[in-house]
Amino acid sequence: MSTKNKHAVWDLPIRLMHWALVATVAAAWITSSRIGAAHEYFGYAAAAVVGIRLAWGYTGSRYARFTQFLSPVPQTILYLRSVLNGTASRYLGHNPLGGWMVVAILSCVGLLGITGWLATTEWLWGYAWLVALHAGTGWLLLALIALHVAGVLFTSWQHRENLVAAMVSGKKLDRGDADIT
Template sequence: MSTTPHTRDGVKVWDPFVRIFHWSLVSCVLLNYFVIEDGETIHQWIGYAASALVSLRIVWGFIGTRHARFADFFPTPARLRAHVLAMRSGQVESHAGHNPLGALMMLALMALVLGLGITGFMQTTDAFWGEEWLQDLHGVIGSALIALAGLHAAAAILMGRIERTNLVGAMITGVKRRG
């Protein structure tokens, strides 16, 4: 018996905080990578905002709603192994929240955002001002974040087709619908 709330149209999965966090973070990352010039004050503030968003999401991962909690989806080796084996055998597992690979991606993306926040902040300190290796590391982390974010978006579309659910729509409405 499931304790996940169902609506007439689907399963309630993502609460408003998770959805606002997700799209706010997407906006911060896209602005800072593609629109705002590196080193500008607004670039720094958007980076701090992204780091603050991830910090709040980590707190929400412990106190938030069911599918927002890390305990609901944390990608343990056993969960990852079972998920990959099921996928390889052609079985479609239904996960109300994140599947184990999606959870792993989410944690990696959040770690990269925090890494960017730390390396960005370090560049503003006297101890690391003008350090080329730190600027290079910040750039590598930023490029890795964009690459993984692209993979994440593609995987959400692909898994949505495989699972016959609208995963992108669920991150907008909060409700996973079978299609």
């Protein structure tokens, strides 16, 4: 495969933030059974990655911008139907479902950061509802991650491309069959 057919999609900041979020969320999950400094620091680090990603979603490169990959809900539903029918279009950037998954995961991690921090404040220390919200959001994030990984694997199979490799290199093969908008 020629490198001239490779199209730069995900820039270095996006790839670093993606893998930093993977690492910090995994570390926060691993340390969640022992509430303490390590769990808090990993949670704050994950929340910081989300904050930087939100800023980069408005100021970053083309495929990093929310305006590039967030499709209207009706268009996303049509895309889901095409996935289920086996006729989904290939995208160089995020497909409509992938774009909304980015929003869902970032929102979940952001809510975890906020609820985790609030649970350490004098104002809300010890409130069971806050602990339940934090734990429930953690489980929701785990479900979203599983759905995200399944979607990546399915889309890689469906379009015969390695999306994990693309998230490492930042480049995808431009075969002329992808929606590059």
